[in-house]
Amino acid sequence: MNDVAIRAAQRADLDTRTADGLAQRLVAKYGDRVAGYFHLPSTPANYAAFPDELSDATRAALRLRGIEQLYRHQRDAFDAVRAGKNVVVVTPTASGKSLCYHLPVIEAVRASHAKSLYLFPTKALAQDQVADLLELNKAGELGVRCFTFDGDTPADARQAIRVHGDIVVSNPDMLHHAILPHHTKWAQFFENLRYIVIDELHTYRGVFGSHLANVLRRLKRICAFYNSSPQFILCSATIGNPQEHAEAIIGETVHAITESGAPRGERHVMLWNPPVINPDLGMRASARSQTSRIARHAIRAKLKTIVFAQSRLMVEVLTKYLKDVFDHDPHNRERIRAYRGGYLPTERRQTERALRAGEIDGVVSTSALELGVDVGSLDVAILNGYPGSIAATWQRLGRAGRRQRPSLGILVATSQALDQYIVRHPEFFEHASPETARIAPDQLLILLDHIRCAAFELPFSSGEFFGMHRVDDFLDVLAESGVLHREENRWDWIADSYPAQAVSLRSVADGNFVVVDRTDGRQQIIAEVDYSSAALTLYEGAIYMVQSTPYQVETLDWEGRKAFVTRTTVDYFTDSIDFTNLKVLETFDGAKAGQGVCHHGEVHVVRRVSGYKKIRFYSHENIGYGPVKLPDQELQTSAVWWRLDQATLERTFASRQDALDGFLGAAYVLHTAAAVAVMADARDLRKAVGSGDAAHFASQDQNGRGQWRDGDGNLADPRNEKTFTPTVYLYDNYPGGIGQSEPLFARAPRLVENALALIESCDCRFGCPGCVGPVLAYDESEERSAKAKAHAVLSLLA
């Protein structure tokens, strides 16, 4: 664009200061990129009268806050709680869900001094909710004493909170490592505990959810000791199985309320596919460039904008691109901020405050802002890439337009298969029911961790149950490690340790790495990185970015869990290259799959980061490589896999190389189909192609062609191997597995069908990132394309 055109465009942006104005303008200008456009009209409210038993004082407080009647779901929740049921309320953001629990809780405090515990996944959310409740309390002079109890609570306030708090607002981590292990100090609280409120239930999936389910088992064990049996009130954003999930989390039956009575503002939602720049290769412009373009339009139009990126790295890259446009003059007010995990809490709180106050115009975030953190009113939400689930997509789009103003949400697809599937099937996106949340509370390691913590809290008796398990075997293991002492049928904690300290709810492993800035002789911690991503982001030579400032990793102390970095001014970022090798340890079940077989079972996975690429900012050209020497990451987990016998392969394919390419393509598309089917977080489910005995595994060269490697990672020629039975694996990316492989096995035939349909419906000729993966070199014949080979493999498995 020349200067005149740019100025004209900027003027046009200034004329579109509403979200629907911007939507119209984007459609007019980039109509061919808008793959789907939904207009969700506003919906009216469905009200219900205050329940008869609501006390006069509470009614008065509500009226003072301008509330004359309830939304239908608030009333239903109140009635169900009063009827003694555990309740889960599933309604969208900003539908007044907190009153669903505040009302019964307030009434119980005033009637019988009953106590309640509120749990939020993060400290920030807890603080928001207390502010809410305090306003109601103050308005009506209700006299309810509500306190947050978290890591920031001063020691001298803690005793008062334990004794005087009617409502204690905390998070699962505090409950796990500060409250339960000191339950005697909370004796009065537990004796009178009536309600446990768990908000943002949908966030407790996978590992975190599995931990929470066990923390609640411990909590109930403590409550039983103090002769109380509290009722649960849970709230969730939209998920496919709220009742089932709530029941799995608390281990009791739950009544679900799923109809919202709250009104909703008008919403515009767009699916955006970057333009094709090479039709044969199915190559499209990057999502990153499109996201940053749309964000520029929105911010210039004075619309408060949030951009969601999939990784911390992408947050930094996008922040840099937007700051280069809007924050290039250091004398002006900062307009763009980054927000992600790994930043220090003070910095995050400051960004939240600035957002609420409307002091910044754009924020680039990871999923960290997907939750209900109050960031005020935003107009536009742009998602750089499909978040991996329908539920998370709506949750993020919902960050715009909370306060009944028109809003615009745009999902910008990357070239990843899952993204392309979504934008090419807008009707699927529109009608897809949100995914189900899954947990595996009986995952062995997690279970052992919590039985250890529970044994610290109260002695166990032989034959006692913890969740569904008799504890005896676990107690034996713990006794052998010296932490428990057995006398007759009773097991007592005797070690001098505090087991909750060593158990992090956010991952199976504990062992976060800290990033230490040593620029100019400093020694300052600037970020934290969890164990599982340390090898991928903190290798020596890596560029690690914080608020888009690049730091280079100079030394990585693997044992000490520290990475030492210094400020740098390079014009590139780094991306790791890793290999996966896999071995089957035990097969649980098997079935015929077409002419092949499908199994699920336990596998041993070795993952090695072998090097990294240097990628220049803006042009994204690859400008160099570096080696990485780190210990292999080993993982024992569960997997589902498909295999064809050698004879069938040799009948079907001209060469072993072709069969190998076919398997790699099939793995890519099966992974997509599986992720759509069980709605797994893409990070939680991984794919691999190998021989299954760890003798060989497949990787791809830079052109997307398959390579056969031996167990040490050396290239091998598939023609020279005596046996050649490549196998596609989909595995859980957690030690011990997190329960995804069994449902995948159960629907294996459907997965293969869906994968075939995905290839057949793709418009590309030879294969593209939207179906069988990126293909660079290809045979100029459709019979021998990656797409055709993957189709052949899948046809044999169907």
Place this chain on the structure above:
Amino acid sequence: MSGLKDRLATLRRQAGIAPPPLMPTQDVRSKLARLLGTRDRSSRRTLDAPVGHAIAPGVYATEQAWASDVFDDIRLPWIDETFARERLVCFDTETTGLSGGVGTKAFMIGWATWRGGQIVARQLYLTAMSGEDAMLREFAASLPNDPVFVSYNGKSYDAPLLKCRYRINRQQHPFDGPLHIDLLHPVRRRYRGVWENCKLKTIERELLGIVRHDDLPGAEAPAAWRDFLQGRSSRNLGRVADHNRQDVLTLTRLLDRLRQVDSC
């Protein structure tokens, strides 16, 4: 069983959790037993309690008395009240560790009282976990009428810990009503910066001229008790008892020494 154990060990290693360090108290014999793959029978042995006599299943008691030349009522410069000497209970506990939380237990309670011209030092200790309930009951029952507790840092350590144990055993704890005089605070006010620190051991040496022989450092008490409980050795538990008794006797003398200090 070993299947589950091996599996857990493997998973833990992969999860980035370091293998647990070998228990430092393990003796050579059990190490060898492990190396040779034989079962460590020594841990099944029940040892004789090193001192005292059984008063209930799992609980032993000791009692020793010394003539005392002080028996007057006591008035402390920083407390506006006079106490009959028979009400004073100078006490100290030995615990299974310093990690905090409800998993930490007191395995020994020692206390000294004045009775008919004597200082009587009593101790209760556990020889089995199951004795805790009886030990706590006995301690509460042995207290004089309207007791005044005297301790060194006991207000923030020993008393809360015992309260926790009473609660877990569903018993009333004796700490809420009575006065509790923690000598750490007046000592700090008066002697901070005078000696290298305000630990009881330093204060008793510098202020009272008490020198201990063959004293087992307090930090080794938890291991000593576990060694006994799991049948490895009872030797150090005997030394813990000596250490604990000296602590409470030091308290009785420190109390009278602090009466004479002006500016506490």
